[in-house]
Amino acid sequence: MLEKLKEQVCNANLTLFREGLVTHASGNASAVDRKRGALVIKPSGIPYDIMRPEHMVVVSLSCGAVTDGDQTPCEDTPAHIAIYRAFRKIGGIAHTRSLFASAWAQAGQNIPTFGTIHADRWHGEIPCTRFMTDREIAQDYEWNIGQVIVESFRGIDPLHRPTMLVAGHGPFTWGANVDAAVQNAVFLEFAAKLASETVRINPHAKPLQATLAEKRFQRSHDPRTRRNHDGWDIPNEDSQVSQMGEL
Amino acid sequence: MLEKLKEQVCNANLTLFREGLVTHASGNASAVDRKRGALVIKPSGIPYDIMRPEHMVVVSLSCGAVTDGDQTPCEDTPAHIAIYRAFRKIGGIAHTRSLFASAWAQAGQNIPTFGTIHADRWHGEIPCTRFMTDREIAQDYEWNIGQVIVESFRGIDPLHRPTMLVAGHGPFTWGANVDAAVQNAVFLEFAAKLASETVRINPHAKPLQATLAEKRFQRSHDPRTRRNHDGWDIPNEDSQVSQMGEL
């Protein structure tokens, strides 16, 4: 069952590996089939160099039981379930250990909106969770990772900020499907690296102007705000030259 | 029309990608044909791995209208037009999101002339624009990116400092043609990286001696200042040895 989704999820996991966002057997990606109430997720302990679609595991979204596949689902499966249940619009999730995103997660800090690269893809800062309590760690730890991710998103469209850094752990990204989740993981690593390099040059670097961050995000996400190229309001060349003088 | 320029512009865009200065569909390069009053620019939304010369778009320099090509010109086209109109000597422009140059842009800081590598290619600091006003952002944003770039260059030869960092955004480079613009983008990234590594070793690093910066720039840019190797004024070896003693 769900052969097509297994192939997509397998490819997504292999892309995380090829892009250098995971090492050895770490990291995982999944996709959900809302109608069937099931997710397809990476197995535990299968190295990337032999991973194939038939290794993917189908898990019930309602109870966490394996409904198809010979392998054990990866340990982060309960976190994926918690996120899918809370964010009804999303179709895929990726969890990586990419260097710079993990460094911000270990630093326990949100990534500020320092530039347009960030603003084009995330509405506001890329958030980092609080540190989990001893109780959350002792009981149902993997489920609680998902819960602490969801906790911070109340009232925000998850597709408008498709990322959460889990403090002391690493990033989770998501999207309308598993490909988008993986693409967001790739962009996240670049945005995190760029933010790191920015604060090293200027520890007091200010976030992007709020109006610009808003404009960039809307331009990227709302087709209606994109202006047709015929609609550019470009001044007449002659008037401009006389105004500026020859350079 | 302009088939040769389309090929050059396509190659220039692909070089930006191969050199790792842009990711996914970001970044763009263009060339201008002054006689025809037209620029050839990268289209919007064509991935680098399928990009071909026939995708390039011809745009009128005087009004911004597409005069040839099936694709939509990239969103930064108005900025390119503004720069071409103001800087009459230049033949090509490149806009990248390269990591270190973008970090200096996000930090909102000029790159100081820390060494000869910088001084050989740029006359003075590599400047960063001011942050744009809410009004500039709200109306004709892409055109105003070009305007804020031009604003800082009054009275300076654009070919002597072929770069502007747009605060919170990223670098634009230019040159006598589109190949030179791309080469400047490559050098810029190295100079930006080197400047970052320098301030991390010594946050109080001083800029190069003004006389040396001037000499290096002139030596690179004015063929007349290059001394013929027969003209080296090298002391006679025997006199020198007696002076220095054996080491």
Added chain:
Amino acid sequence: MLEKLKEQVCNANLTLFREGLVTHASGNASAVDRKRGALVIKPSGIPYDIMRPEHMVVVSLSCGAVTDGDQTPCEDTPAHIAIYRAFRKIGGIAHTRSLFASAWAQAGQNIPTFGTIHADRWHGEIPCTRFMTDREIAQDYEWNIGQVIVESFRGIDPLHRPTMLVAGHGPFTWGANVDAAVQNAVFLEFAAKLASETVRINPHAKPLQATLAEKRFQRSHDPRTRRNHDGWDIPNEDSQVSQMGEL
């Protein structure tokens, strides 16, 4: 003699090179055969590009004499012997000059447990030795490198913290066999790099919650603590939705 172990040790040394953890002829890996009281170690002065199993040298664990092989054992052999004698459970050792682990060694600092990646593999901080005394340096230096490594491990299971940074020098890793030792060297470099990037974002970054560090380590090392996926205690979906509301 020990042909199989020679092949493993040769492969381990070549893996260190391929992973970029050593340069030129630096670095070395060895394995021990406890029954025979001998270790197989990299020779001195053989470049990686021509290294073959027959170059490996067999050395007596009890007296340091070469018992098989035409080559001279590498200079760090006495340190390997000291470690094998003290840590009876280990089967292999790797010594690299990998960039970030060596930087922590040169900084003379333990690598704090900043995240789960670290905690999954090391029980507590990754320790750095004290600086050696002039006397230790003057006499039996290579043997004393091993001694100073062993000194810090009294009372701790060496397989639970399979690494020591030698102050001003570089890292030694070990494991149940030489492959595990090399794998630990690879993970160490990633953990060291991640720790470096973390303190640059937040110089006051706090170590992982102690309870979480403990849980992660136990989950990775004690098969009994791994919960069967059927044992996940995931709340019923319907009850949860009503509780959280639609997002």
Added chain:
Amino acid sequence: MLEKLKEQVCNANLTLFREGLVTHASGNASAVDRKRGALVIKPSGIPYDIMRPEHMVVVSLSCGAVTDGDQTPCEDTPAHIAIYRAFRKIGGIAHTRSLFASAWAQAGQNIPTFGTIHADRWHGEIPCTRFMTDREIAQDYEWNIGQVIVESFRGIDPLHRPTMLVAGHGPFTWGANVDAAVQNAVFLEFAAKLASETVRINPHAKPLQATLAEKRFQRSHDPRTRRNHDGWDIPNEDSQVSQMGEL
């Protein structure tokens, strides 16, 4: 004439390029033939991808005149001549713009002896010149680069510290022949990178113990100090175990 040396110098220049220590046409390597009183050096303006031995230029050590070759010798030729004249033992010189070594040069700082990797190859800190005076810049600039390098080496064996960072410019390395000069350039970049990463972890990192730095340098450079492996003074295993207890 000097066909063999031309081939060596060409290969050396190409190695600098392959190792990523130079960009575009920057950097240069040369070798000297003391008997003939001539050096063989890289030409000016020949890109690395078409460079061949016949492009190399032969220059008189005593007067700087070209005595063989169709090309113009590179602009740094006078600096090479000054160094060869002062350091009679050396046979080759390399000048690169490698990132981290250039960053220390731009920072105007010596690279401290933070670890054994450094101490194995350099006797003491890797020095950086003073900044040149306006007069030195105005007249015979390229010759004076060589002079300021030589100035700091009075009384020291150049082969014991085969490197000088020219402040605001970049590194020069040398060796018994041009291959050794290039190898030193490769090691220098690693040592510079490692020093940068060290001070970022611990800005107050202390240099290596003087006794250890001395021992490592002597062990690498004086064959008589290398101890035969049969000469290791390794304690008897049984006595040691009883002393340490089982770990």
